Amino acid sequence: MAWSQFEDRELHRVRSEISYAALQLKLLRFGLEQRYRVDQPRAPAGSPSGGQWIDGESAGTPSRPNQQHIRVRQDETGEESWLYHSTHHRPDGSLASEHVLxxxxxxxxxxxxxxDGTDDWDTRHTVxxxxxxxxxxxNAGNSQTIRDGRGDLLSQSVWGKHGPETADQVQPAYFPTRQTQQLLSALFTWMSTNGISPLLAYKIGEYFKENPAxxxxxYIGQPDTETLSGACKRLAEVQKYTDESASKLRRENYDSAASYGTAVHVELDKRIKALHDPDLASEKSYLKNEDENDARRGEKGSIRVDVLEAAPQNTVCVYDxxxxxxxxxxxxxxxxAFxxxxxxxxxxxxxxxxxxxxSR
Structure with missing residues (x-):
């Protein structure tokens, strides 16, 4: 291994440990403010919340009237993208904040x-x-603002009839930086673990082929099904075919998650292709740098997308x-985008x- 590669790995490891220590310190400070007990018990293994720290009320200790309730989860399976996740609930039970490492x-x-909060926003995610x-x-109502760490505006959109539209008075900056895309990817991945499928919306510039960035x-968020269906008309239909494909095959009939996933994609592809609908395509493969539209499945240099829908207003809905x-x-x-x-x-x-x- 080259010495530079070793240094990169060590630097990444040290930064990860520092991030973890910073999160732990924040939790400890918060716990002291709320008189959170260090010896707070965990829920028993095998229970729905097994491994989580439980609040004093759950442990049999009366909670204080104004005490916030903190729950911390640690992923010990190694399968999740996150290591630690803490939730902070207000005394009335409403969710106040979440921390993810x-x-x-x-x-x-x-x-x-x-x-009834005094702030002019509903939810805010800092990555x-x-x-x-x-x-x-x-997010504030049906509008969303995205800023960088300096507070500079990157994007502002309003959810309209056909999905998110950029605000008229704002000229959003392009996202040319790898760091910004990586932060969006981290937020999208985290949202996908919360039970509601995330949505990422973006506009394509005129010179996209020359500059893929x-x-x-x-927009990035988790709109409800009714809202998203206004933009992606075939959403319910594609969900129905996906459910039917998975139900027919069943996970327990396959020796690995990968083989099951492949089988579901193949079955879904059959169902959509049987429609012979040019506005709904599945398992489409394209060459990245060629003018030809189609490529053979698995062809070198090609990319494949699960399901594409030609929606109104020059919009393409992609179902991953x-x-x-x-x-x-x-x-x-x-x-x-390609x-x-x-x-x-x-x-x-x-x-x-x-x-x-x-699941059924």
Whole structure:
């Protein structure tokens, strides 16, 4: 191993340990403020909240009237993208904030305002990478603002009839930096673990082919099904086919998660191709740097997208079918943009959402 590679790995390890120590210190300080007990017990293994620290009331100790309740989870399976996750609930039971420490050393701090709160935002997510890069995503009603660590505006959008639209009075900056894409990827991946599929929306610049980084991220979040269906008309249909494919095959019939995931994709592909609908495509493969639209499945240099829908207003909805725990990487964002452009050359907006089979 080259000495520079060793130094990079050591630096990454040290930064991760520092991030973990910083999170622990924050929790300890918060606990002292709330008179949180160091010897607070954990829920027994095998219970729905097994391994979590439980609050005093759950442990049989009366809680104080104004005490916030803290729950901390640690992933001991090694399968999640995060290491530690803490939730802070107000005395009335409402969620106040969440802290997440990811395995790559990045951190996410989410804040949730009360309905009668004085702040002019509803939710705010602050994402910090180990190199100090920061991204802030703030939601207020149907609008969203994205800023960098200095407070400079990167994007502002309003959810309209056909999905998120950039605010008229704002000219959002392009996201050319790898750090920004990485922070978005971390937030998207975390959101995908919360039970509601995340959505990433971006606009494609006129010179995208010459500069693949020239796309504008205009929204990241978790809109409800009804809201998203207004933009992606085939959402319920694709979800139905995904559910049916997974139900027919069943996870227990396969020796690995990977083989099961492949089988679900193949079955879903059959169902969608049987429709012979040019506005709904599945398992489409494209060459990255060629003008031809199609490529053979698995062909070298090609990219493949699960399901694409030609939606109104020059929009392509991309359904990223997931049966495992992997998220949306920064490289995958660009690949999807390439595929959407080749599926519909006039594409100007792309809405990417994860879709997981619903259990029956």
């Amino acid at each position: 990811n395995r790559d050393g990045s951190r996410i701090f989410s804040e949730y305002n009360t309905p 910090e990478d180990i190199d100090g890069s920061v991204l802030v995503v703030e 020239s796309f504008q991220v205009i 079918i997931k049966t495992g725990k992997s998220g949306l990487s920064q490289a995958r964002m660009t690949e999807i 595929a959407a452009q080749k599926f519909r050359p006039n594409t100007r907006r792309i809405l990417v959402t994860e879709m997981r089979p619903r």
